[in-house]
Amino acid sequence: MPRSSEWSPPCKQPYTGQVKIEIKPDNFKCKHLNTKFDHINWPVSEVSLQYGGSHYCGATVLSPEYVLTAAHCIFGNSIDDYSVRAGTNTYYTGGTVHRVIEWAYHENYVNEAYWNDDIAVVKVRPDIILGDNIKLTTLPPPGDEPKGGAASVAIGWGSGCYGCAGIPNLQKVNLKIYSHEDCLDIYGFGPTTDMVCSGIPEEEKGVCSGDSGGAxxxxxxxxxxxxxxxxxxxxxxxxxxxxxxxxxxxxEKTGV
Incomplete structure (x- = not known):
């Protein structure tokens, strides 16, 4: 079994404030497409879930008052330290900032090596105003199963390598869905049928620190x-x- 240090949520990086981190080109393992504001089909549902005023995780807009994210993005922390920045391409400026007033993570979630039931909803005030830059996320039908080999897109503000600083512009990367069987063949254990795998490892395309909670x-x-x-x-x-x-x-949690 791999050491626990070899496994990581792609988001839960320590809050570093304005500390500068030297990033060397050979450290980059995630080949994100670093997009400009007009290179993504706006509006988007992706927002920045912030801890202590800095980007911490991604989230998506379920309704004007609720966003959807990962449980590990909020587990064990104080709600007073969180906010949501919506409607902007950069996580540190622009758009609108919203207080977090309530949240709920799945009752069966346990903060361990493999994050079963890693889902949470966050309620904000004031409401998020939909418009040119922000829209509601579109959810799949209950029980829908993504097909292996299907093209997928991941969106987020994650870093280019584990432990590196995040990239301030919203990014997207084109990936492919793995069947559950193929994912288990690669990992050997860990992924359950409540999870979906995606990536293009042969091209080193995927997600990394700062992407958790995103779509x-x-x-x-x-x-x-x-x-x-x-x-x-x-x-x-x-x-x-x-x-x-x-x-x-x-x-049940949001009425959506």
């Missing part, structure tokens, strides 16, 4: 919530919480 899309539908991966980033397919298996839970 995995297939044909514009959010099939996954970025949950965990093995490091170095992108050398294995990453793992997302399968949204279709939690539609009843989302509806």
């Amino acid at each position: 995995l899309l297939v044909d514009g539908i959010q099939v996954g919530i970025t949950s965990w991966t093995r490091v170095p980033c992108a050398e294995y397919p990453a793992v997302w919480t399968k949204v279709s298996h939690y539609r009843d839970w989302i509806a």
